Amino acid sequence: MKYIEKLRNSGLRPTKQRLQICEVLFNTDKTFHFTINELKQKITKQANNKISLATVYNTVHAFEKKGYLKQIPINSSETYFDTNVTDHHHFYDLKEEKLIDLENSDVGPINILKKINGKKIKSVEVLVKLED
Amino acid sequence: MKYIEKLRNSGLRPTKQRLQICEVLFNTDKTFHFTINELKQKITKQANNKISLATVYNTVHAFEKKGYLKQIPINSSETYFDTNVTDHHHFYDLKEEKLIDLENSDVGPINILKKINGKKIKSVEVLVKLED
DNA sequence: TTGTAGTTTATAATGATTCTAAAAAAGTGT
DNA sequence: ACACTTTTTTAGAATCATTATAAACTACAA
Ligand SMILES: [Mn+2]
Ligand SMILES: [Mn+2]
Ligand SMILES: [Zn+2]
Ligand SMILES: [Zn+2]
Numbered sequence: 001m002k003y004i005e006k007l008r009n010s011g012l013r014p015t016k017q018r019l020q021i022c023e024v025l026f027n028t029d030k031t032f033h034f035t036i037n038e039l040k041q042k043i044t045k046q047a048n049n050k051i052s053l054a055t056v057y058n059t060v061h062a063f064e065k066k067g068y069l070k071q072i073p074i075n076s077s078e079t080y081f082d083t084n085v086t087d088h089h090h091f092y093d094l095k096e097e098k099l100i101d102l103e104n105s106d107v108g109p110i111n112i113l114k115k116i117n118g119k120k121i122k123s124v125e126v127l128v129k130l131e132d
Numbered sequence: 133m134k135y136i137e138k139l140r141n142s143g144l145r146p147t148k149q150r151l152q153i154c155e156v157l158f159n160t161d162k163t164f165h166f167t168i169n170e171l172k173q174k175i176t177k178q179a180n181n182k183i184s185l186a187t188v189y190n191t192v193h194a195f196e197k198k199g200y201l202k203q204i205p206i207n208s209s210e211t212y213f214d215t216n217v218t219d220h221h222h223f224y225d226l227k228e229e230k231l232i233d234l235e236n237s238d239v240g241p242i243n244i245l246k247k248i249n250g251k252k253i254k255s256v257e258v259l260v261k262l263e264d
Numbered sequence: 265t266t267g268t269a270g271t272t273t274a275t276a277a278t279g280a281t282t283c284t285a286a287a288a289a290a291g292t293g294t
Numbered sequence: 295a296c297a298c299t300t301t302t303t304t305a306g307a308a309t310c311a312t313t314a315t316a317a318a319c320t321a322c323a324a
Contacts, residue, residue: 015301055302055303057282058302073205094254107244109240113239116225116262119223119263122261122263123261125260126257127257127258127259129253129254129255130254131254144270145271145320145321146321147321169311190271190272209311210310
């Protein structure tokens with residue numbers, strides 16, 4: 001399995017549950033956005049397997065800490081995560097409540113002119129809200 | 133009172149509670165960011181008055197719908213609101229968990245090149261995360 | 265003043281997320 | 295394989311921001 005090493009190298013034991021989650025999250029060309037509950041459903045279907053909700057939370061947070069996932073800041077009752085951890089931006093379709101990737105090349109370069117003393121920029125994220 | 137008319141023109145009855153909230157939110161030169169609970173505390177202190185938490189929620193949502201407030205998309209357990217409803221952006225200091233305004237002039241012009249069929253852009257918001 | 269719609273309020277309900285602690289699984293050394 | 299330690303999983307409970315409920319209150323116009 002190709003994810004066993006990835007997990008071990010991260011100091012995470014390659015458990016059955018984590019490997020299943022890796023399959024769902026990373027065994028695809030396309031990156032995607034998801035909520036915890038969407039992910040849980042995918043795992044249940046794809047692996048035809050029960051998994052505890054707590055484990056999904058635990059694993060997603062562990063992967064986020066390792067840099068394999070990131071949260072998308074958005075005003076929604078559920079937290080959205082992204083398997084695309086490169087610098088990029090998002091459309092948010094307010095009616096459909098769906099996220100769409102905006103590659104860096106789809107947005108002109110962003111120049112933050114203001115500086116805050118003693119702080120450095122960790123990320124720059126653009127959220128473009130869409131309406132009909 | 134200068135807010136009575138503003139409320140009436142918005143189709144909102146100028147109640148004691150709404151006027152108090154207006155004083156706290158709008159009777160200042162500076163705009164600011166707040167959570168519901170911070171706002172409730174301010175009202176309680178400044179007006180030396182009890183106000184129901186439900187009323188604070190109701191009023192903030194009513195003002196948001198009227199365009200007098202906006203939500204700031206950020207991953208925080210509490211929702212942040214902004215009395216600055218002009219187009220502008222934010223620093224988010226991850227350690228202090230504080231928002232800092234970034235005027236449009238502090239950010240170069242943002243050009244969204246990608247178009248989504250049948251949708252138009254409602255807003256473009258930049259969130260710049262800061263670390264030490 | 266009286267009627268009505270709008271508002272406030274205490275409290276309950278909701279729901280996403282986190283916590284808990286016991287059972288299970290993984291890793292290590294023998 | 296076995297014994298032992300550490301990590302992980304899990305069901306269920308707890309937390310907490312937010313929303314819903316419904317009764318009391320208020321603004322306002324006829
Ligand atoms: Mn969240
Ligand atoms: Mn929220
Ligand atoms: Zn994305
Ligand atoms: Zn602001």
